[in-house]
Amino acid sequence: MSRIQLRNVEKTFADVPVLQNINLDIDPGEFCVFIGPSGCGKSTLLRMIAGLEDATDGDIEIDGVVVNDLPPSARNVAMVFQSYALYPHMTVYENMAFGLQQQKCAKPEIERRVQDASRILHLDGLLDRKPKALSGGQRQRVAIGRAIVRKPKVFLFDEPLSNLDAALRVATRVEIARLHRELGSASMVYVTHDQVEAMTLASKIVLLRPDPAAHGGQSIAQAGHPLELYHHPANQFVAGFIGSPSMNFLPAIATTLSDHTLEALWNGSPCVAHVEGSVQPGEPVTLGIRPEHVRVGEGPHRAQVTHVERLGEHSYVYLSVPQSSQLPLLAKVQDERIAIGDTLPFTLPPESVHVFRRDGQALRRSVPAGGEADVAQRSPQAAPEVARRAASL
Numbered sequence: 001m002s003r004i005q006l007r008n009v010e011k012t013f014a015d016v017p018v019l020q021n022i023n024l025d026i027d028p029g030e031f032c033v034f035i036g037p038s039g040c041g042k043s044t045l046l047r048m049i050a051g052l053e054d055a056t057d058g059d060i061e062i063d064g065v066v067v068n069d070l071p072p073s074a075r076n077v078a079m080v081f082q083s084y085a086l087y088p089h090m091t092v093y094e095n096m097a098f099g100l101q102q103q104k105c106a107k108p109e110i111e112r113r114v115q116d117a118s119r120i121l122h123l124d125g126l127l128d129r130k131p132k133a134l135s136g137g138q139r140q141r142v143a144i145g146r147a148i149v150r151k152p153k154v155f156l157f158d159e160p161l162s163n164l165d166a167a168l169r170v171a172t173r174v175e176i177a178r179l180h181r182e183l184g185s186a187s188m189v190y191v192t193h194d195q196v197e198a199m200t201l202a203s204k205i206v207l208l209r210p211d212p213a214a215h216g217g218q219s220i221a222q223a224g225h226p227l228e229l230y231h232h233p234a235n236q237f238v239a240g241f242i243g244s245p246s247m248n249f250l251p252a253i254a255t256t257l258s259d260h261t262l263e264a265l266w267n268g269s270p271c272v273a274h275v276e277g278s279v280q281p282g283e284p285v286t287l288g289i290r291p292e293h294v295r296v297g298e299g300p301h302r303a304q305v306t307h308v309e310r311l312g313e314h315s316y317v318y319l320s321v322p323q324s325s326q327l328p329l330l331a332k333v334q335d336e337r338i339a340i341g342d343t344l345p346f347t348l349p350p351e352s353v354h355v356f357r358r359d360g361q362a363l364r365r366s367v368p369a370g371g372e373a374d375v376a377q378r379s380p381q382a383a384p385e386v387a388r389r390a391a392s393l
């Protein structure tokens with residue numbers, strides 16, 4: 001079991017700040033996923049934990065030991081790359097055994113560990129094949145196998161599924177979740193672009209974003225359980241990033257805030273949200289509502305349908321509000337009869353409305369017990385060069 005702690009970690013490349021003020025605890029056995037917009041430093045952060053990049057400042061600790069100056073091979077971590085990084089001239093068995101041979105592990109022990117890993121990853125029948133005779137998913141399982149045999153304290157995954165097609169991604173995602181359960185004690189840190197991967201695999205999501213206070217670098221927008229970020233985004237950036245399609249944002253003016261209830265005027269119509277905090281009457285705020293929470297078919301607001309996307313199981317309807325220059329409101333509906341040109345009533349349920357102040361910070365939602373915002377609280381808790389480096393991990 002390993003605890004990873006990042007203390008005031010910073011990274012600059014040739015004087016260009018990439019990451020700043022990174023403070024993070026990854027608990028033993030945790031599945032921690034880094035997400036964020038392209039170029040925000042997810043891979044750089046992972047590579048610093050691996051020891052493949054130096055931190056410009058701050059401390060990286062594994063189990064209480066500062067590892068900044070330790071080489072990758074001394075950190076007891078194993079990394080799985082997007083590119084698989086397998087040796088093409090070696091068999092599956094040899095690829096998995098290579099790192100252990102380098103460590104001068106005894107032959108029977110190597111045999112036992114490779115057999116164990118291949119059983120876990122369903123690679124038993126493929127041990128004599130070369131990588132070119134494997135599918136993308138099988139190659140990635142070999143790359144994971146090479147990590148498992150080393151029995152590391154920490155697994156680091158850098159977008160391991162992004163070279164796979166959609167069906168294989170889903171299957172391999174389920175395999176990785178199973179692996180995490182089976183390996184129980186190992187901590188996993190995982191970089192992805194894919195929100196579904198992040199939401200389904202993570203016990204903790206770390207969302208990175210450009211930070212105006214960090215002079216061009218990125219910092220952590222929010223770290224927490226996936227459902228905490230979904231139900232209680234700390235700010236408008238997190239609210240807009242987590243959830244697909246994105247949350248609708250509606251400019252409004254606060255009128256009153258008392259007894260955990262904010263009233264605001266949006267487009268001249270009163271709206272209510274259950275939130276706590278301080279907002280002055282007359283203050284501009286942004287209301288947020290997810291497409292899946294807009295209730296179409298009843299309510300005080302009316303809008304015209306300008307576009308419909310039918311996905312079979314549900315549809316997305318674009319609602320244009322009269323006399324409003326705002327973007328259409330997106331609503332997720334089950335009703336297949338809704339058509340372009342229809343005028344529909346709709347409600348923004350107070351327990352589902354988020355409120356953001358002008359600086360983007362969210363007011364804490366105060367949903368009655370059993371409301372949807374309470375769910376989070378109830379939840380527990382290659383190139384040969386790359387191959388060479390991967391083998392040393």
Ligand SMILES: Nc1ncnc2c1ncn2[C@@H]1O[C@H](COP(=O)(O)OP(=O)(O)OP(=O)(O)O)[C@@H](O)[C@H]1O
Nearest residue numbers: 013014018036037038039040041042043044045193
């Ligand atoms: N070796 C390097 N030298 C200079 N700049 C670098 C180097 N490696 C990364 N960068 C820059 O650091 C920033 C963060 O890169 P990084 O690959 O960590 O982002 P990312 O969030 O993983 O991106 P993506 O989602 O597109 O894979 C980018 O602007 C990138 O161009």
